[in-house]
Amino acid sequence: MGTAQVCLVGAVMLLGLLGVLVPGIPGPLVCWAAVLWWAGEEHTPLSWGVLAAATGVLLLNLVLKWLLPARSMRAAGVSWRALFTAGAVAIAGFFLVPVIGAPIGFVGGLYAFERVRLGSHGGAWSSTRTAMRAIGFGMLIELFACLLVAGAWLGAVLGG
Structure with a gap:
């Protein structure tokens, strides 16, 4: 694999790392795809080992990402319906106020849902912060x- 192609794989890897922070870009999938591309071109035991390790780490990431944060949200009483509503408001916010509308819409939608559900500012704000x-x-x-x-x-x- 040439230097230019390794640099392209690195750029894709960087895009995957940025994708973790930017909603809408599947960061782990992009990172895994970059390693797959590299391993497919290299065909060495080291490259296949790195691909296998990356697959294991990213599968463990999926499990941990869904188990650990969900436990604290359940303990705070935040429902999946509240998160779904907040996600829908975030999508609308993205189109109403480009780029920054999504996070503002998500937090605002979550707070509004919890405010209606709980009936008080303190409880809704606490629930929103926990989420x-x-x-x-x-x-x-x-x-x-x-x-x-x-x-x-x-x-x-x-x-290598």
């Missing part, structure tokens, strides 16, 4: 997994 912390924790789990994959790939490229 936002859980979502941020899920993003950190995903970012850590993608950084592990990117680090393994970079180590294999530089050391």
